[in-house]
Amino acid sequence: MEEASGMVIVGGVRGGALTTDERTAIAAAVNVILYHCEVERTVGKMKAVVRARRKVTALPSSGEGLDLGGVSDAVLQVCYAMGSDAFRRATPRWWMKRRTGGTWEDLRQCDDTTDEYFRDKLRMSPRVFREIGETLSPYLQRRVTFYRVPLQPDHIVAYALYRWASGETYDIGTCSFGIGRASGITAVRDVTATLLAAYPDKIPWPTGLQKAVVLRAFADKGFPDCHGCIDCTHIYIDKPANANGEDYCDRKRRFSVQAQVVVDMNLRVYDIFVGYPGSVHDMRMLHLSCLWERAESGQLFTSPHVMLPFAVRTNGYLLGDNGYPQSEWIVVPYEGLAQHPTEAWFDNKQKTARGAVERAFGRLKGMWRLFLRTHKCNMDTLPQQFIAVCILHNILIGGGIPFDDNLLWEVGPDGVRRRVDLGMHAPLRSVCMESSTGDTLILRDALAERMGAQ
Incomplete structure (x- = not known):
């Protein structure tokens, strides 16, 4: 041993x-x-089990006489072929949720689920997005540096649209787009500036054929030579820093910024004036705007005169509520408790036609929900951003993009479903001015008489 x-x-x-x-x-x-x-012993047992199962599967079946082994092999072969892309499937189906690398990566996919995904995230179709991206690309192109690869123009545009459409803050909305807070602020600022530069004629006063279409639409409603409807909306914001909070506090005790717009029957925006605090009255907004200066100087309404009853001539006017004074170019309703039937009929027709501005605000804020909710904003860039979304508003109307009325409803904190607040404050009382006499009132009377005669 x-x-x-x-x-x-x-x-x-x-x-x-x-x-x-x-x-x-x-x-x-x-x-x-x-x-x-x-x-080795385990592998031997597994092989024996597999061989036994194959023998059972290969046995002919009773009843219908189907070959279960053949059917099983066929199913396996089909599954293998589909998995190896032998059968090319054009697009995923509606019941399949495709998620790859976040919102931006999903938007870049090309299949039949993209259209609906684009409408949900960016409020437009891929075709319209590509057109906007191609128009803005020369303004947003960045140079490659030694520090990082710049964001592509379509990525920048998509993020700005997503922020305006979703109403999310920078801290929440940047995660799915792969953009940091600083880059997100820069993207929104750049897209705002480029929209204003690339589409200088998207908020024009109607002229030529476009003007004829606008006048015809209002004439069909009983208002000949009417150029549009005017009203104001409040954009709700957080209490602005370094500013007097009382100036921005409206009569509902909410901080807001005023925006005055003029729209036609197709809900297009043709004039916009935005930026004054929410405490400013609608009439004051009108007097501060360029619209008032152009109308008073005779530069706004230049169409041929139209003859109305009582030998009244007009070459253009707007429809407004009683928050505006009756003038030679703004027609407001009569209102009052004891109305003549002609006056009541006129008020009903005027309110129906003036409803275009409320529908325009509903579509505008319903799609671009950042301006529907209270949010923290840069007071220096907020007016430009609102003008930018008005440009997008007109582009989408021109592109035939439909509006989902469900966007005008939301569930409140109490769980009750209600319509969203569009920020349109009805006047507490009619504006009475000493100048609203004589020639300024005769236009409304002539229109009411014309409606009664028809």
């Missing part, structure tokens, strides 16, 4: 027991052998 257990070292034999390292090495070798034997 001593000779058997001895270790040969440099031609000699050393007797004695095995060392600790030697016993450890032998034990490890034995464990490896046992492990391999166990693996």
Whole structure:
């Protein structure tokens, strides 16, 4: 035993027991052998089970006489072919939710789910988005530097549209787009500036054929030579920093900024004036705007005169509520408790036609929900952003993008579903001015008489 257990070292034999390292090495070798034997035994059992199942599957079935083995093989082959793209599937189906790398990566997919996804996230179709992106790309192109690869123009445009459409803050909305807060602020600012530069004629006063279409639409409603409807809306904001909060507090005790717009029957915006605090009255907004200066100087309404009853001539006017004074170019309703039937009929027709401005605000704010909710904003860029979304508003109307009325409803904190607040404050009382006599009132009377005669 001593000779058997001895270790040969440099031609000699050393007797004695095995060392600790030697016993450890032998034990490890034995464990490896046992492990391999166990693996081989397990694999053998699995192969036997598979062979048994194949024999059972290959047996002919009773009843309808179907070959279950053949059917199983066929199903496996079809699944394999689909998985290996042997059968090219054009697009995912509606019940399949495709999510790859966030909102921006999903928007870049090209299949039949993209249209609906674009309308939900960006309020437009991929075609309209590509047209806008191609128009803005020359203004948004960035140079590659040693520090980083710049964002592509379509990525910048998509983020700005997503922020305006969703109403999310920078901290929340940047995660799915892969844009940091600073880059998000820069993207919105750049897209705002480029929209104003690339579409200088998207908020024009109607002229030519467009003007004829506008006048015809209002004439069909009983208002010949009418150029549009005028009204104001409040854009709700957080209390602005470094400013007097009382100036921005409206009569509902909410902080807001006023926006005055003129729209036609197709809800297009043709004039906009925005930026004054929410405490400013609608009439004051009108007097501060360029619209008042152009109308009073005779530069706004230049169409040929139209003859009305009582030998009244008019070459253009707007429809407004009683928050505006009756003038030679703004027609407001009569209102009052004891109205003549002609006056009541006129007020009903005037309110129906003037409803275009409320529908325009509903579509505008319903799609671009950032201006529907209270949010923290930069007071220096807010007016430009609102003008930018008005440009988008006109582009989408021209592109035939429909509006989902469900966007005008939301669930409140109490769980009750109600219509959203569009920020349109009805006047508490009619504006009475000493100048609203004589020639300024005769226009409304002539229109009411014309409606009664018809």
